[in-house]
Amino acid sequence: MKEDRQLIQEVLEGNLEAFNQIVQSYQRPIYYLALRMLKNPENADEVTQKTFLKAYRALSSFQFKSSLKTWLSAIALNLCRTELMRPRREMVELPDQLADSSFDERRDAEEASHRRHLLQQALEDLPLRQKEVVMLRIYQELPFKEIAEALDSTESAVKVNFHHAMKSLKERIGHSEDK
């Protein structure tokens, strides 16, 4: 497996297949990032394509100040922000599979499903910046330093954002449990 740096060099020298390898490596995390942000597969697909197209155009300006994954994530998040400002397409929710299970199993599953639904909703309701930090840290597994680069912020600021996000989510879940 070639390193990102080498692949980028090959792309800049005109090897389109090298870019295809880059796409193959990062397509899945970028798509899932967009899907979590937009909750719509079609939009996520569009954003993924646009992300790589933009990355291809700007590849010569990439300086390896962050990882390629961080850079791609930053591009994808920018596109997601634009997408979120448009009229929303229908969001997708996965149905829980409760058939063929016992009463207790169904009750437990329903409770878990309810809790997941609440958490999902709480995540949706987070301020955009907090949501982005959560996405990049939890799902993209980027370190805070790289998240700061991606969001053009400081490391301490994104850590504070993350802390507030966790607090807010915990409160939402906690309050619902109290009711």
Added chain:
Amino acid sequence: MTRCENFSDRLSLFVLGDLSPAESQRLQEHMSTCASCSAEVHGLRDLIGELKSLPLAQVGAPALQEQREMIQEQILAEELRHLPIADPGDAFFVAQRKAIAESLEQETLQDLAALEASSPALISELKELKLPHPGDLFFRRQAKAIQKVLKQEGRQEREGFWAAWAKPLAAAAAVFFLVLGIARITQWEMSTESPDWNMALEYLAVEMDEEVGLETIDQLDDRQLELLANNLEGSIYVESEELLIEEPVDLEDLNEKELDLLINRLEAKAQT
């Protein structure tokens, strides 16, 4: 500020393993005596675990493959759009040849070279074509053809070669003939080197007691002309005019223009 407040904004970082070893150590020491912070860390650990397990519609490999193809196609189209078109004979053809040369087997390359060598006039005519702007059908088809070629790059196994290359080659051929059509080739002669033709010439030579050449065509009577004409198989195209000889020709059925075509063709043939 209590000790707990000192740590409150660090608990989630601790759960994620983002604290320095020294900070982690301090927090762990604090938690050993603080049930509140310890419970908070527990809760955060559960929360982060739940966040990670939030369901998401999984995307399958075919969909990802399709997505990659779409990305490639867009990039390739963009690349082609940026090619300098003032001189399509150069950049465009060089790019095309490069794409093909990097991908095809030597044998096919030789075929292409032979084609180029056998028809230098045609190739130069193609190169001189004023191509339409790159958004047009020609470029789109060309983009697809090259894309397919690039996509197959690396597959060098002999087995299955034609299966793998049938589509790119068909696409390239389609584009080639598309251009060929535009090129308005005005003259195209079919081979008439059949044994019948030589026999007809020999027959006439014996009959006339001299070789049949350019100077003697005029001296042929209608029957002799018919004999020669009917040994010219296929079509005669001259300046977009066509005289098709499919069955025995009766000179009386030919109009003046067709007769001229026939005479010209016979003269040319006799010269060779």
